[in-house]
Amino acid sequence: MRATSILSALAAATLAAACVTINIYFPAAAAEKAADRIIEEVYQLRKDAPASAPVPADKK
């Protein structure tokens, strides 16, 4: 019984830590990818996506 409560406390602590991690986590790689997509359109580096046309939804 005691082992169970220790285990529960440990699990709860892990869970809390995981939640904090999720909250402060900044998706650097995803942000970079999003930035590149926008910048390439603004700089007009993409030959297949002229700036005047809306971005196709499938270009992820």
Place this chain on the structure above:
Amino acid sequence: MKKLLFVLLLALSPLAALAQANLEINTPAINGLKQAMAGRHAQLAAHYGSGAIGIARDGSVSLRDANAVPLPQRAAVNGLLGAENADRAALYKEIARANGKPEWEAEIRNTFAQRWAEKASPGWYVQNAQGQWVKK
């Protein structure tokens, strides 16, 4: 009890996956800003090339050599820079907001600052981490 916690952990694990997914950048506000900036870029490009303006380390565009702009055009260039930097600030804020994380704005701005510099054409000036202008 153990079983319950295990189930809880399992239920929460997709949250971590969600955090790594693509950022939402396909909103009307973001698309509008992007198109305004793309339209303005055609006018700014010549000034990047002359070295009059450069890519600042804070994610904005800044005037680095006013003498490279003929006097009659200076007011127009300043106007372009003001409009561009207002759109950029709105863009960073809007991306953070569209992803439900307004607190990410500064990090999004930093990410953009690096990528604007990275994608700049040869001959353009970019500001390094020490604040000095470096020609690409």
